[in-house]
Amino acid sequence: MAVTLADVAVRAGVSAATVSRVLNGNYPVAGATRNRVLQAVEELEYVVNGPASALAAATSDLVGVLVNDIADPFFGIMASAVQSEIGEPVADRPGPKLAVVCNTGGSPERELTFLTLLQRQRAASVVLTGGALEDQSHRAALIGRLGRLEAAGARVVLCGRPPLTDTDFPAVTFDNRAGARQLTEHLLGLGHRRIGYLAGPQARTTTRHRLEGHRAALTAAGLGGDASRLTVRGSYDRSAGYYGALELLDREPGLTAIAAANDTVALGACAALRERGVRIPEDVSVTGFDDLPFAVDATPALTTVRLPLHEAGVHAGRLALGRDEAPEGGVLVCPGELRVRGSTAPPRDA
Amino acid sequence: MAVTLADVAVRAGVSAATVSRVLNGNYPVAGATRNRVLQAVEELEYVVNGPASALAAATSDLVGVLVNDIADPFFGIMASAVQSEIGEPVADRPGPKLAVVCNTGGSPERELTFLTLLQRQRAASVVLTGGALEDQSHRAALIGRLGRLEAAGARVVLCGRPPLTDTDFPAVTFDNRAGARQLTEHLLGLGHRRIGYLAGPQARTTTRHRLEGHRAALTAAGLGGDASRLTVRGSYDRSAGYYGALELLDREPGLTAIAAANDTVALGACAALRERGVRIPEDVSVTGFDDLPFAVDATPALTTVRLPLHEAGVHAGRLALGRDEAPEGGVLVCPGELRVRGSTAPPRDA
């Protein structure tokens, strides 16, 4: 049924070995022979059998990309960058690689399951994005899986998450702590003193780092005491911001600012504030985090910290291909950049 | 180095065939034997070699998903739905499938290239999303590629794009025409008469259908004459909306409404209007299309048409697995739903 290498070989009057060599270009083949082969390939519309070559060569051109949810632009942007980077047929030997996107939904089990599935596919590399779960047993299981992947020849890269201690997988991470700190310092600088914080889900590194940055700024300003009373936890979605903001308003009617764990949460908070008739930023200032594309289109535009998601993805993609050397220490820290926009202003009583 | 089926067989004291049968569960194996095998698998941490089984069984568990850009929520949401659907280990025979996401960037060549790469991987199915390019030669090439994929045993599904005439690939499509028409009728109903339109790129079915819907509404209202003067073309991104809106304002200062090809373009337009000091909706009403998550958080919230992106993706995923039968006629049309929000209001002179 399907055309095989052998068919091409017969058509071109050469051996299968030669056809393989022409196609892979890793062995000298005389010009005339090569042309005959190429022509036969063309005429027969031959398409290599990927699994067969993967089996024989013990490599595949699949790169796994684990994300929480590809529908979320935070992950979408990174994944897009990774994909574009690895899909580009470099002058380098192997052809373009394909990105296998895996939605973990933040579930540790699914994360492990997908890693196994990727190992089964003999993925050439795996890019892990998103905040890590801070759970010792999961951490151990994860390291085990990644170790086996690496042992099987896969390249493992962490993107947008902190390095895994005791391992030396290259990592491209964001400085969430510093970013959060800048944001809160910005609010403090404007004169805010009663600042609510909408934190992400428990046991996530991203959540913890951002919260720590926020607290560090407060503490430095001598406002550490109120911090936990003015912190509400929720997931990283819009409704968490909505209900979280209402909760904060109830807890502390004198609130003049809300710092959200990310832009999506911030928009939810804005919606809640508007419904309550609270003006932004006149009555309450709001900050986000990530600077996703829509942050600038909110009204008022969201003050936030821009994370170089695309750049990080590109870098992770290059590391995954082995095109770039791992950064010194194995970790590349990408700083966030404060973007001051309309959603923050001095408090009224300032 | 790596553990193979044979190793497991030895360990369990059975033949490789038996191990394979236990793992695939498609042939009777006595309970005791099965358990011994399973235990050996466990102890050896055996992971099937995907390429090898793909080669032997002539099938893979890869599903290709072609999108314009996975960073765009429009595609991200559909891809996410497809992925979740196919990743679920159904009670059905084959294990969970992996989604290979391919960013075409809207380029026809890349589209074809990716299809070839997917065929090389012997993908079990391919889901094509996004508007189709209206170009005869590309259409022919595309049908050729898809036909070969199908001949190779892959299931081809179109999602969020019109069916390919003369083929019978199942399709899940959006009624862009009706949606656009509703939007413009809504504006007309409010009393608008000078309505600008920000169209998408040329030669895309999505662009054409939405524009046709808009024009149909205008024509029905006896306003067809001005239509082309008040139409500006651009890509589907924010800056196209920004510059397009400025252009429209210049062409027709008396404009009272702008209908954009999608939400992203609409937000760009809003930004331009705000900069010009034009109030929304008091001076100019604006409508989007798609109802992406951020549409509701714009201020004012965007009047738009909600497209069931997630549902369409789920459905496409099921079709790709062969879990659902193709709809009668092969095409499932998903209607859009008008969402009237704050960005539209009667014109001032109404």
Add this chain to the structure above:
DNA sequence: CCCGGGACGGTAAGCGCTTTCTACTGGGGG
């Protein structure tokens, strides 16, 4: 008491490709 057949399990032949290892050629240096 014998035989047919169902339930299991093993044997072995590939699946289509890569990659040694071997073979052959022609030309230039000794």
Add this chain to the structure above:
DNA sequence: CCCCCAGTAGAAAGCGCTTACCGTCCCGGG
């Protein structure tokens, strides 16, 4: 003038798995 090597091409041995195709073994019916 012969030998050796660079340059090419082929033969063949797998890569790890699936799956006919056969044997066994044991049961119940005749």
